[in-house]
Amino acid sequence: MANQKGGVGKTTTALSLGAALGRMGRRVLVMDLDPHANASIHLAYYPEELEHTACDLFLLETASPALWPRVIKRRPDAGFDFVPGGIRLSELEVDLRERKSRGLILRTVLEAVGGDYDYILLDCPPHVGVLLVNAIVASDLVLIPIQTDFLALYGIRLLFDTIRLLNGVLPRPVRFMALATMHDRRAGACVKVLRMMRKKLGARVFETVINLDTKFREACAEGKLIFEIDDQSRGAVEYMLLAKEVVAHEEDS
Numbered sequence: 305m306a307n308q309k310g311g312v313g314k315t316t317t318a319l320s321l322g323a324a325l326g327r328m329g330r331r332v333l334v335m336d337l338d339p340h341a342n343a344s345i346h347l348a349y350y351p352e353e354l355e356h357t358a359c360d361l362f363l364l365e366t367a368s369p370a371l372w373p374r375v376i377k378r379r380p381d382a383g384f385d386f387v388p389g390g391i392r393l394s395e396l397e398v399d400l401r402e403r404k405s406r407g408l409i410l411r412t413v414l415e416a417v418g419g420d421y422d423y424i425l426l427d428c429p430p431h432v433g434v435l436l437v438n439a440i441v442a443s444d445l446v447l448i449p450i451q452t453d454f455l456a457l458y459g460i461r462l463l464f465d466t467i468r469l470l471n472g473v474l475p476r477p478v479r480f481m482a483l484a485t486m487h488d489r490r491a492g493a494c495v496k497v498l499r500m501m502r503k504k505l506g507a508r509v510f511e512t513v514i515n516l517d518t519k520f521r522e523a524c525a526e527g528k529l530i531f532e533i534d535d536q537s538r539g540a541v542e543y544m545l546l547a548k549e550v551v552a553h554e555e556d557s
């Protein structure tokens with residue numbers, strides 16, 4: 305989940321899509337790569353109380369499978385396993401400055417657990433930097449949540465610049481799909497932006513649209529996932545549809 309704009313639904317998508325894929329019987333790992341650690345806090349992991357976070361995985365010189373059991377939290381209630389993040393992630397930019405192939409770290413460490421999961425979802429920070437590059441390089445698909453308002457659409461340019469830059473050095477082009485989030489179909493401006501997204505990006509926009517649903521904030525406040533609050537709510541149903549689309553998409557490719 306990547307978009308350098310904040311508040312567009314990256315974390316909500318990582319958690320809700322993760323839970324939806326889990327409900328479909330898929331083995332899922334969600335990783336919080338955001339120094340703000342919103343996903344972690346949502347799941348009641350408070351970074352200041354944690355000994356091990358996603359950060360540890362970046363600081364090892366060599367990928368050690370032994371580290372994984374210490375950073376992975378099992379959450380059968382949520383439907384996925386989870387790796388918490390923390391503010392320490394923001395220092396990686398400096399820590400890794402001298403490291404060779406620093407964009408490949410996550411890709412390499414994920415090899416140790418890749419076989420245990422059908423899907424690994426990476427919740428990215430809202431800025432372009434070493435974490436975002438690592439996440440994109442490690443991914444088969446970059447899911448870009450875009451809030452259907454004009455400013456949000458304008459904001460994705462920076463992300464596309466990063467993708468283009470990486471396409472110049474990676475062995476295969478970065479695959480991406482955009483997801484319309486927080487859509488308000490009664491608002492003319494939103495409908496217009498959604499139409500513009502479909503026109504510009506065509507098949508690279510998911511059919512599924514995530515509409516506004518107050519249940520997300522409710523879930524957040526209660527430290528639960530939307531499925532635990534109300535699995536018939538619009539948001540829960542739409543993330544289930546998205547999960548089905550993601551699975552179908554993958555089977556096609």
Ligand SMILES: Nc1ncnc2c1ncn2[C@@H]1O[C@H](COP(=O)(O)OP(=O)(O)O)[C@@H](O)[C@H]1O
Nearest residue numbers: 310311312313314315316486515516517520521
């Ligand atoms: N479809 C939605 N409808 C209503 N509120 C939403 C929706 N998706 C996310 N939110 C709320 O919007 C806020 C920002 O979403 P979040 O997923 O944290 O964005 P990001 O990770 O991109 O910063 C959160 O409070 C979240 O609960």
Ligand SMILES: [Mg+2]
Nearest residue numbers: 314315338342
């Ligand atoms: Mg977030």
